[in-house]
Amino acid sequence: MPTVGLGTYKSPPGQVEQAVKDAIDAGYRHFDCAWLYGNEVEVGNALREKINEGTVKREDLFIVSKLWNNFHAKEKVVPMIKETLNNFQMDYIDLYLIHWPFGFKVKKYCYIIYRELADETASLVPVGEGEDAFSDTDYVETWKGMEECVNLGLTKSIGLSNFNAEQIDRVLKKCKIKPVCNQVEVNPNLNQKKLIDFCRQRQRDIVIVGYCPLGRSEYAGTPGFPDPTIYDPKVAEIAKKYNKTPAQVVLNYLISLGISVIPKSVTKSRIIENIDVFDFKLDPGDVSYLDSCNKKSKSITISGI
Ligand SMILES: NC(=O)C1=CN([C@@H]2O[C@H](COP(=O)(O)OP(=O)(O)OC[C@H]3O[C@@H](n4cnc5c(N)ncnc54)[C@H](OP(=O)(O)O)[C@@H]3O)[C@@H](O)[C@H]2O)C=CC1
Numbered sequence: 248m249p250t251v252g253l254g255t256y257k258s259p260p261g262q263v264e265q266a267v268k269d270a271i272d273a274g275y276r277h278f279d280c281a282w283l284y285g286n287e288v289e290v291g292n293a294l295r296e297k298i299n300e301g302t303v304k305r306e307d308l309f310i311v312s313k314l315w316n317n318f319h320a321k322e323k324v325v326p327m328i329k330e331t332l333n334n335f336q337m338d339y340i341d342l343y344l345i346h347w348p349f350g351f352k353v354k355k356y357c358y359i360i361y362r363e364l365a366d367e368t369a370s371l372v373p374v375g376e377g378e379d380a381f382s383d384t385d386y387v388e389t390w391k392g393m394e395e396c397v398n399l400g401l402t403k404s405i406g407l408s409n410f411n412a413e414q415i416d417r418v419l420k421k422c423k424i425k426p427v428c429n430q431v432e433v434n435p436n437l438n439q440k441k442l443i444d445f446c447r448q449r450q451r452d453i454v455i456v457g458y459c460p461l462g463r464s465e466y467a468g469t470p471g472f473p474d475p476t477i478y479d480p481k482v483a484e485i486a487k488k489y490n491k492t493p494a495q496v497v498l499n500y501l502i503s504l505g506i507s508v509i510p511k512s513v514t515k516s517r518i519i520e521n522i523d524v525f526d527f528k529l530d531p532g533d534v535s536y537l538d539s540c541n542k543k544s545k546s547i548t549i550s551g552i
């Protein structure tokens with residue numbers, strides 16, 4: 248898996264096409280997508296355009312998508328990946344993830360960014376709680392549907408997202424095909440060192456992919472939202488020393504923890520900036536400072552920020 252991928256959550260149709268093309272030109276080969284994000288059609292159009300013009304080959308790309316929570320029933324998994332493949336107009340993807348370790352009751356929270364489903368529901372914020380909100384499907388059952396996707400050649404590999412250590416081990420105990428990764432929030436405010444170590448130990452061999460690596464900076468200043476480290480004056484000082492930007496320092500630090508990162512941007516200069524992170528090494532003192540930022544404060548919840 249390429250170490251830096253392009254995030255696409257809230258990258259609107261009309262902008263995401265150019266972002267994907269700019270990313271390919273900047274050297275990105277890894278694209279993080281999801282059915283939920285409602286822009287797979289446009290991402291696919293841009294990727295295929297770059298393939299057709301000969302800039303990249305399909306086999307050089309690493310395309311990721313995720314199974315949304317309304318579709319955890321084992322028999323729904325293959326139809327959902329087929330819908331995603333149809334969106335992309337591709338024969339296979341490289342990695343398919345269970346988006347969250349719990350399912351929603353069907354129809355309750357059908358919500359898709361930009362394209363709401365034509366039924367009565369249009370909210371990701373739960374309208375019910377507990378038994379009313381969650382399906383009874385065990386993610387271990389869902390995993391069987393994920394394995395079927397590999398067996399049918401619809402994805403090269405499968406993985407998890409937002410799973411904790413206990414949930415990972417439940418899947419490992421029961422699976423025939425192992426998850427290759429777990430995608431979770433990772434940024435200096437929440438460095439996840441414990442989970443990263445856990446995923447490496449005892450031949451689990453699970454790679455952590457860090458989402459919200461920049462701390463979802465557009466929410467900076469929102470009450471209760473952790474201050475993104477890229478706006479920390481001390482990080483600006485560190486960045487100056489290496490002639491880099493705060494975002495580049497943060498991404499370099501996260502990569503040094505042994506993870507992949509998937510910063511989102513629809514801004515060409517930032518797309519270029521976010522992959523230009525491999526030509527410097529932070530001094531131990533600077534690493535210590537970034538380590539000290541770990542407040543274990545999460546930016547993301549299922550229902551928004
Ligand atoms: N598995 C899961 O449950 C989840 C997965 N994800 C995935 O992870 C990706 C990344 O997370 P996301 O929540 O988007 O948050 P990020 O931490 O990637 O932050 C994105 C924000 O930062 C801005 N930005 C990008 N580059 C820079 C820069 N160099 N300097 C300053 N600001 C910058 C972007 O603005 P602009 O675009 O305007 O340039 C955007 O507002 C998502 O897009 C999605 O693919 C995210 C959340 C949950």
Ligand SMILES: O=C1CO[C@H](CO)[C@@H](O)[C@@H]1O
Nearest residue numbers: 256547548549550551552
């Ligand atoms: O991928 C995702 C993007 O962010 C959303 C809201 O914070 C999450 O619910 C979702 O998992």
